[in-house]
Amino acid sequence: MIIERIDTTNFRNSPKNSLELSANLNIFLGKNGSGKSSVIESVYLLGFGRSFRTNKLSSCIQHDTDSFSLFAIAKPTAASSSFEYFKVGLSRSRTKEFLCQIDGERGKRLTELVSLFPVQLFTPQSTDLILGSPKDRRRFLDWGVFHVEHSYSQLIRNFKTVLKQRNALLKNRNLDLKQVSIWDQKFCDLSSDLSVMRKNYIEEFKPIFSEIQAKFLSEFQVELEYNKGWKENESLVDAMQARFSSDRHMGITSVGPHKADIKFKIAGRDASEVLSRGQLRMIVAGLLLAQTKAFNAKTGSTSIFLLDDLGAELDESRRELFLDELVKTNAQVLVTAIDKEQLKFTNKYDNKKMFHVEHGSVKEE
Missing domain, CATH: 1.20.1050.90 (RecF/RecN/SMC, N-terminal domain)
Incomplete structure (x- = not known):
């Protein structure tokens, strides 16, 4: 599965973001607290129906708003798939109402959504x-x-x-x-x-x-x-x-x-x-x-791989080895870092997009 676009509304500290993603490598740069991990978290939600940062989904709702919503357009990569694209969405309100839809059909089971998005996550806490x-x-x-x-x-x-x-x-x-x-x-x-x-x-x-x-x-x-x-x-x-x-x-x-x-x-x-x-x-x-x-x-098929703060406790040679091997699998990769120096070896990759994150706003460079 490849996510071609993901829109978030009132998610964490961002009123609205709309991202057109590369099918291969996507790099999100920004200072600590800028909202990089929130981008990773929004994709994780599609793959698991929950957050990796909190047990309370209400914590993902932007302050002074009633709910958050996610919308994504995704393309299957399995040759056996009869679908060209999926349009999926989910929302969560402060009253704990949770809605999930696939191609406009509401009331879908969460397992139907997460089965479409084989998402893997690697963070500093992954040693757990x-x-x-x-x-x-x-x-x-x-x-x-x-x-x-x-x-x-x-x-x-x-x-x-x-x-x-x-x-x-x-x-x-x-x-x-x-x-x-x-x-x-x-x-x-x-x-x-x-x-x-x-x-x-x-x-x-x-x-x-x-x-x-x-x-x-x-x-x-x-x-x-x-x-x-x-x-x-x-x-x-x-x-x-x-x-x-x-x-x-x-x-x-x-x-x-x-x-x-x-x-x-x-x-x-x-x-x-x-x-x-x-x-x-x-x-x-x-x-x-x-x-x-x-x-x-x-x-x-191929998976979606999320790398949050790849530079933590991994030296440059190990970061490069890991990312090289990931890219070879044709996974769609989203990776966050504080600055370009941590991922300078990615200059050798052709099919990539760079994004700058500041105060919850994500802009493609």
């Missing part, structure tokens, strides 16, 4: 993928499977519904064991399907990541270990039975795909114990790039 909670790593994994397996979205929705129902039963003082047994069977069936999809994706992903990390950090060999959410040599039925008493006491289901995780190891040790902050950033860059390549290979 390794240093953060298992939830961050499950989110990374689910992004990959969601964008290559059409049935995954419905599968994970069904799983979350069953998990919620089982937890509600566990919290009920008058526990009906017959009801628990029925929901346990549904839980195990969905868990099996979910875990198979995730594991297959990881196995296809590993060699792509291994090749990239050899370029990005050749002095180390990072191994990925997938934990499906219960012991490898134990059936889920046995795991649930063994923990039933404690789960009943806590009112939660303590094993299953919702507890899955990915571990990053170097010679048996956690990568976080071995690598510096800058090295961790390069490993995360490699992970995201590998996911982009896996998406390209599986779908025949």
